[in-house]
Amino acid sequence: MTKKPEDKHYGGRGDPARSMALLWREAEPPARGRGPRPALDVDRIVAAAIEIADAEGLAALSMRKVAERLGVGTMSLYTYVPAKAELIDVMYDTVCGEVAPEWAPGWRERLELIARAYLENYRRHPWLLAVMANSRPPLGPNGIANYDNDLRAIEGIGLSDLEMDSVVTMLYVYVQGAAHTAIEAAGSERSTGVSDQEWWEAYAPLLEKVFDPEKYPTAARVGAKAGETYQSAYDPEHGFRFGLARLLDGVEAMIGAGR
């Protein structure tokens, strides 16, 4: 990882022009065909990278692994992709293309379907969360298409343009928080080989020795109740639905008040 302070990095990503060209797949000079025939293309590289990141996590995604999976030398990738950062940008926009929520008659149902679609996408691609950027996002075609679609879901229900943007962004923010928790809950078992129950069985007796229920009676009482209800410290599905319902109730209140 070489750092040159003199050249600017745009959003942790690479050179804007190269990045955009990659995202929108503008084959810059159409490579009129002087050298050897290209054995690869960006899409194949991105697909391989996504497979690795899905299966082993972002930390395990290395250029060497991508190259190995494609049967080429590591450095060959750099013919198609300027650096790992840009590769990740393209991965980002590519999986954004998988978000395809159904359309429902009411705005509330539409937002629920949209939130659910994003959540499922984060579940499918847990690494996506670590890469998400709401300010300065990779400006790829799929991300923009989603933004437009999400706005149209609440168009004409009595919100100003600014309020529409606020509601959609709020939904993004909430779903990202919920997804982070859900993924972490689901992922820790798979990646550690320790089930929720095993984990709790290992920690509970240790906690009992140091935790004083008399000092924190509320935490003890509520925590116990939640634990026995969910059979775990936390139920991501319930948490997601509960929070989303409160959020949409809040939007409904706003529409009602503004009328």
Add this chain to the structure above:
Amino acid sequence: MTKKPEDKHYGGRGDPARSMALLWREAEPPARGRGPRPALDVDRIVAAAIEIADAEGLAALSMRKVAERLGVGTMSLYTYVPAKAELIDVMYDTVCGEVAPEWAPGWRERLELIARAYLENYRRHPWLLAVMANSRPPLGPNGIANYDNDLRAIEGIGLSDLEMDSVVTMLYVYVQGAAHTAIEAAGSERSTGVSDQEWWEAYAPLLEKVFDPEKYPTAARVGAKAGETYQSAYDPEHGFRFGLARLLDGVEAMIGAGR
């Protein structure tokens, strides 16, 4: 990074007993004093690690840097801390101790102050977000104290124990999402040396060449309005307040309905 599949990792962390002993500062055998006098202690190591992570980010936090800052050899740290994962757990609980929201007369104001206190803590320690775990958290003293405090903020307002847990967890989830966005917005400028304005100036003309406003009129109209209002793609402070207000309106609706 050595991986041994045979030994289990609890939550990406280390051995539960050693981890808890560290978190609750149980000096195991009180080191009755045979060898040389310890030149360090866990707190000094944790403080140095937090300073580095605050200033340079989690990715730049290395055992070598911590040791260097303390003027000792790298491997000396392993006398006090079993591994980097446990060190991070202790860092986590330590900065949880900095969350100290004021108390207000009404539950709504209390939740606002709590949410704000967490947000500020995430801002102070941006690495904390990447380390946050709502299921299987490091069970340290400060984290538990916060949970108790947050529950008491909404005790007696007409919610069941289970609902109290849901509301508090929902608040955690939302604040984490909002903090992620706020930090990313604030951090990308500092870490890349590119201001929001520079970033937009670099990307806008490139986007114009590939983005068709006629295909996505809603996104074009609303995006433009939001951009000119916030003088940027996104205003984290406004986003945080807007979403929190909707969320608390939702809680209010729930209390009102249950009465």
Add this chain to the structure above:
DNA sequence: AACAATACCGTACATCGTACGGAGAGCCTA
């Protein structure tokens, strides 16, 4: 004075992203 227990830490290994420059392949021009 000898021993035991502890702290300190130098070295080594496998991993990472990628800069650099050479080798070879294929089309274009002469």
Add this chain to the structure above:
DNA sequence: TAGGCTCTCCGTACGATGTACGGTATTGTT
């Protein structure tokens, strides 16, 4: 057909990383 130009491919090398291992220095106890 020959020469050259442009492109793909990729081997090597560098400076990072976490930490296992084992040696050495320091101290309290006997």
